[in-house]
Each structure stands twice: as C-alpha cells, then as structure tokens.
C-alpha cells in the first residue's frame with residue numbers, strides 16, 4: 001500500500017482575535033490517492049482553518065507529525081516532507097514549491113483573477129508549478145463544458161461557470177491533492193450538485209485525493225464523501241504556550257473527529 005499523501009498526528013491550529021482565541025485539534029488525519037473527504041461543521045467551526053493548514057497555506061501551532069508527500073521535480077510522487085519542521089525553520093521556498101506542485105485549491109467564490117481571461121486563469125497553476133501542458137487545458141475545458149468560454153473574462157460568467165473554471169485551474173497542474181473550501185456555497189441546489197459532481201469526477205479521473213470543506217452534509221453524502229465533523233473539545237486544557245485553560249470563555253476549542261476507520265489500512 002502506497003504511503004498517504006497527507007499524514008497528520010496531533011496537529012493544533014490556533015487563531016487569535018483581539019479578545020478571543022480559537023483552537024483546533026486534529027488527533028489524526030490521513031489522505032491517500034483516490035480518497036474523497038468532506039469536513040463538515042457550522043460557520044466559524046474551523047473548516048477553513050483546517051483545510052488551509054493541510055494545504056500548507058497556514059502554519060500549524062504544533063504537530064506531532066505533519067508529513068506531505070509532494071510531487072518531485074519530474075512530476076512523480078516524491079519523498080515525504082516534514083511540513084511542521086519546514087514552517088518552524090522558515091523554509092518558505094520549500095513550502096511554496098510543495099504548495100504549487102502538490103495542491104490544487106478551489107476557493108468559495110472561484111477566486112479567479114479579473115484581469116486574466118478564463119484560459120489564462122486556468123493556465124496559472126501550470127505557470128506557477130512550471131508544468132506547461134496546453135493539451136490538458138483543452139481536455140479540462142471540454143470535460144467541464146467551459147471550452148467556449150476560454151476567451152471570456154471572469155466577470156462575464158455565471159457563478160456556476162466560474163466554479164467550473166476554478167475546478168479546471170485547480171486540476172491543470174495535475175496536483176496530488178485537490179482542496180476545495182465551500183466550493184458550492186454561492187450556488188443554488190442544482191448548480192451545487194453539478195459542480196460537486198464535476199469536482200468529484202475530475203479529481204477521480206486524475207487520481208487525486210479530494211478534500212472539501214462544506215456545511216452541506218447531505219450533498220457530501222450524496223457524492224460518497226467520507227464525512228469528518230467538528231466537535232467541542234472537552235479535553236482542551238490550555239496549551240504548552242501558556243494559553244488559557246478549560247472554562248475560559250475567550251477560548252473556543254474544537255477538535256476534528258478522529259478519522260473513521262473506512263479502509264483496512266487506517
């Protein structure tokens with residue numbers, strides 16, 4: 001059995017506002033090729049914090065183990081990188097390389113660049129990762145039904161069309177892991193189901209793992225996602241950094257439910 005792309009034990013992420021402190025604990029999380037996982041929870045429960053941390057866009061406060069098996073120079077799945085150590089040592093270049101080659105990111109409202117055409121938006125991830133592949137851009141355009149929109153500007157598209165372009169962009173550099181943060185939040189039910197289907201199919205045919213943050217558990221269940229929820233963390237007892245302990249109203253502490261044993265290797 002191949003090693004997982006993401007391998008996390010005992011991760012803690014912290015966000016500090018003026019008078020409030022939010023802490024997320026992740027006891028264990030693994031993501032392997034072909035996995036389809038949905039992080040479910042109400043607004044403010046830490047879904048974005050989790051997926052951004054997994055995608056190496058946000059530094060963890062601490063982690064017992066945080067390994068990401070990224071793409072090597074030639075595009076193959078390479079050796080695992082110790083992401084917690086890379087953050088701790090300020091290895092920005094290594095983290096940037098890992099992000100641009102390994103992850104494809106779909107933002108809530110598409111996150112397209114207004115001054116670039118649809119085609120140039122899709123090509124962006126290939127440029128950033130140094131993997132030019134015009135043929136794949138054409139293929140994705142056809143598969144996602146946006147080929148006719150390539151010369152358009154993002155402002156000319158509907159919300160559903162923008163999300164399709166965002167999906168194409170997230171897959172154009174052949175990432176190992178596709179991360180989508182509330183990809184259907186701004187869409188009506190029909191468009192949300194269409195976008196989720198396209199996202200799931202595109203990730204599956206690319207052999208990528210898919211991690212989605214959503215408040216729509218029914219939609220995630222419909223598309224066969226393994227569902228992981230957020231819950232209040234009764235064990236929160238203050239951190240080693242001198243953070244407040246249990247019973248302090250200024251701390252909201254939540255934990256990611258441990259990954260369910262859905263496969264024999266977990």
Ligand SMILES: Nc1ncnc2c1ncn2[C@@H]1O[C@H](COP(=O)(O)OP(=O)(O)OP(=O)(O)O)[C@@H](O)[C@H]1O
Nearest residue numbers: 015016017022041042043044045046047048049050
């Ligand atoms: N910019 C910020 N600065 C400080 N704390 C923040 C910031 N953004 C969010 N938080 C805190 O982190 C917690 C988790 O936020 P996060 O965005 O991860 O939740 P979410 O589940 O993704 O919410 P939503 O569904 O509304 O996007 C929030 O409850 C808030 O207290």
